[in-house]
Amino acid sequence: MSVEPMKLFFKEIKEPIETAMIGNYAVAGGVTQTDPDVICAFPITPQTQSVEGLSDVVHQGRLKAAFVNVESELAAISYSTAACAAGARTFTATASQGYLLMSEALPMAVGWRVPLTMMISARAFNAPNLSIWNSWEYVLTDYGWNCMVSENVQETYDAAILSVMISDNSLFPTMFVHDGFIISHSVQKLWLIPDEVVRRLTPKKHRHTITTKHPGVWGGIVTPSFFMEGRKNLDEAKKPVLNIMKKAFEEFGKATGRHYNLIETYNLDNSSRMAFITMGSMCGNIISWMTKNKDIGLIKIRAYRPFPYEELQKIVQEHNIEKLIILEKSDSLNNLLPPFSTSIATALYPLKTLFRCFIVGLGGRDVTRDEFAVAKKKMESVNDMKGQLYTYLGVRETKNKIYEVNR
Amino acid sequence: MLTPEHIKEILNEYTINLRFHARGGQGGVTASNLCVEAFYGYGVCQPKFGAERMGSPTESYVRLSANADLVRSNEQVYGPHFVSVLDESLLSEVDVTAGVPKGGWLIVNTVMDQLTIQEAVKRKDINIATIDATRIALDVLGRNITNTIILGALIRISHLFTLEELSNAIMKRFKGAIAGKNIEAIKQAIEETCIFDIGVDPDFTVDTKVPWQQLDLGLPGYKELDKAGVWYCDEEVIPVGSDQVNTGSWGEWDMIWDAETCTNCAQCWFICPDFAILREKGEDGKYHMIGIDIFHCKSCLNCLNICPVQAISKKLKQGPAACAVPEESGGI
Numbered sequence: 205m206s207v208e209p210m211k212l213f214f215k216e217i218k219e220p221i222e223t224a225m226i227g228n229y230a231v232a233g234g235v236t237q238t239d240p241d242v243i244c245a246f247p248i249t250p251q252t253q254s255v256e257g258l259s260d261v262v263h264q265g266r267l268k269a270a271f272v273n274v275e276s277e278l279a280a281i282s283y284s285t286a287a288c289a290a291g292a293r294t295f296t297a298t299a300s301q302g303y304l305l306m307s308e309a310l311p312m313a314v315g316w317r318v319p320l321t322m323m324i325s326a327r328a329f330n331a332p333n334l335s336i337w338n339s340w341e342y343v344l345t346d347y348g349w350n351c352m353v354s355e356n357v358q359e360t361y362d363a364a365i366l367s368v369m370i371s372d373n374s375l376f377p378t379m380f381v382h383d384g385f386i387i388s389h390s391v392q393k394l395w396l397i398p399d400e401v402v403r404r405l406t407p408k409k410h411r412h413t414i415t416t417k418h419p420g421v422w423g424g425i426v427t428p429s430f431f432m433e434g435r436k437n438l439d440e441a442k443k444p445v446l447n448i449m450k451k452a453f454e455e456f457g458k459a460t461g462r463h464y465n466l467i468e469t470y471n472l473d474n475s476s477r478m479a480f481i482t483m484g485s486m487c488g489n490i491i492s493w494m495t496k497n498k499d500i501g502l503i504k505i506r507a508y509r510p511f512p513y514e515e516l517q518k519i520v521q522e523h524n525i526e527k528l529i530i531l532e533k534s535d536s537l538n539n540l541l542p543p544f545s546t547s548i549a550t551a552l553y554p555l556k557t558l559f560r561c562f563i564v565g566l567g568g569r570d571v572t573r574d575e576f577a578v579a580k581k582k583m584e585s586v587n588d589m590k591g592q593l594y595t596y597l598g599v600r601e602t603k604n605k606i607y608e609v610n611r
Numbered sequence: 612m613l614t615p616e617h618i619k620e621i622l623n624e625y626t627i628n629l630r631f632h633a634r635g636g637q638g639g640v641t642a643s644n645l646c647v648e649a650f651y652g653y654g655v656c657q658p659k660f661g662a663e664r665m666g667s668p669t670e671s672y673v674r675l676s677a678n679a680d681l682v683r684s685n686e687q688v689y690g691p692h693f694v695s696v697l698d699e700s701l702l703s704e705v706d707v708t709a710g711v712p713k714g715g716w717l718i719v720n721t722v723m724d725q726l727t728i729q730e731a732v733k734r735k736d737i738n739i740a741t742i743d744a745t746r747i748a749l750d751v752l753g754r755n756i757t758n759t760i761i762l763g764a765l766i767r768i769s770h771l772f773t774l775e776e777l778s779n780a781i782m783k784r785f786k787g788a789i790a791g792k793n794i795e796a797i798k799q800a801i802e803e804t805c806i807f808d809i810g811v812d813p814d815f816t817v818d819t820k821v822p823w824q825q826l827d828l829g830l831p832g833y834k835e836l837d838k839a840g841v842w843y844c845d846e847e848v849i850p851v852g853s854d855q856v857n858t859g860s861w862g863e864w865d866m867i868w869d870a871e872t873c874t875n876c877a878q879c880w881f882i883c884p885d886f887a888i889l890r891e892k893g894e895d896g897k898y899h900m901i902g903i904d905i906f907h908c909k910s911c912l913n914c915l916n917i918c919p920v921q922a923i924s925k926k927l928k929q930g931p932a933a934c935a936v937p938e939e940s941g942g943i
Contacts, residue, residue, distance in 0.1 A: 208784050224648045249661070332840025336661050356655075356683070386685050391644040391656040485685040492684035568661075570687050570825040573818075598825070600832035606823060607833070 227387040232257025234364025241292035250384035281306040291413035300327035314348035319371035325384035337568020350378040351509035357392035472501040472523040482531040528559040561594040615770040629673040630691035636665035638758030643671035649780035689820035714811035720744035724933035725807035743932040763800025862910035864925040872922035879914035
């Protein structure tokens, strides 16, 4: 039994094809074209079809990969990290609770410098209730993985290929994320890249691997005499990564005509000197809304980790942005600001930009023109950095009252 | 009535929005996917579903335009110009016309006439198209899957894509014989759609979203939750147990059990996924089948198929399609 959208990937794609499919199958297709050696993932909503699609291509024969079924996400990440360390181009995928179950091995993929790639269909952690719908769970943890966020189906397909380029060139594992259900299950049109172009962008290169020819100990115990040096070594190795990402975007742009960047901007030279700053599918909502609301701009973060601090500072300064409206799909409970906002706040610290964080869209709640209009209005009367810096926007206070919104 | 030229003009500068209402398992999401796949311009399709059991109401949304920036939005659709309802029992359970502008279109798979539907949805300012898609589905496809058939009605009134464009999308998505049958069913639907035109076209240039519709106002707010994450059974929040939910409100067959033929083998009782076979203990200490719980029966036909003595039979619930459109205007 085959999944129809994957049919396109059963034979060589010789020229760009325009088609339509859901984000999950688009990722499966993109990953197929990068010719992974090992695929090892455990199904979880809303990621399942990406792995299902890959099993299809392996079964049909076009993709000669080892498709490994495991009993849990912990097994999946352990297997994937080991396979990748042994030299295999490896892909895995998860979300939410599965991502949490992987926790024990996620830092190891970073520490051992393995170029693993992982797709996340962003889904909320099960607190306070189980939710299979969208939230930015991935920002709540940070083990050192590279992280790229996509707005739509075209971008998540492209990200499947870009992540391999970034992982291979940086020797750090890369996760590429799209909003669960909103993109993973949404049918949108996209252009597929010819196989030969993908092969050219993602050549299989020689790198450090576990091999009997060069025996060693991976991740063995070290005393306080060595651990810190190991960490500093990682810090140094991370420094070139943003440039590596930039170069990957440039090469990709030349090959496909789609030019991405660490941060992308829209209409920043506007009369209000304000801009939204956010990631993922909300960017599309804002861009459509901005066709009728031209006195505000958008800063779209694509590279979330490493966080492009310098680029953001440059953009804010060059365009004289006075106020930033941060839209974030996660909350902190413990901190002055949730994680995405914290990264932005760190970048803005030396500058005089005012900002507020609006927590929106938790658990798959739609983020619409209502939220954008209210956030913009509230920001207009912000003149300092005093008081609570975040607000939940779009939540019922009582049956008929919306928190902090007068109707 | 809308013309292809007018629609094309609108699509250059605005979006045309669709909403599909169905029940889990009826293919509402596929119907909306096919709209994007068939459409010549830019489109996005969002489903609103997740963990529904078969039969629970689902929605999916489509936004179409020739302007790429306008369909970049991943929002759900709040001001649909065309609403398609795959199961008429949804009309009493879901507000299918929420956000539909004056002159918008409601397409329903039903045998009800349009005046009855106007009463049911309490709107007199929208156009209504009806199609007995269930009958066509049972005739041509052998199953009550009406998602592609309702697209035939959509083509007839909206001109968003042609039969050829839709057929191409169907042939890419479905295999061989099934694709052919679906296309045949769609052709029948195009012919048989009964159109109740009130003489007003929707104004595609106006945003008709009800503000904050996405917030489900009326449900308890955060101040009214006892403890987040904990749900107690009480009148405010969860008033009844699941056995009080009318899961038999849909399903196209009436199930009829013949007491005299029944041998009390209880295979139907075992196989029914909803515990809708009723039984009681007789004086002999053994269980006897006593009937079918129509409050919960969704007419999946498992019991009919497994009964070794054909003691269970089915009868189509719906009668012939009715139409409120005068014959000279194209009514039946």
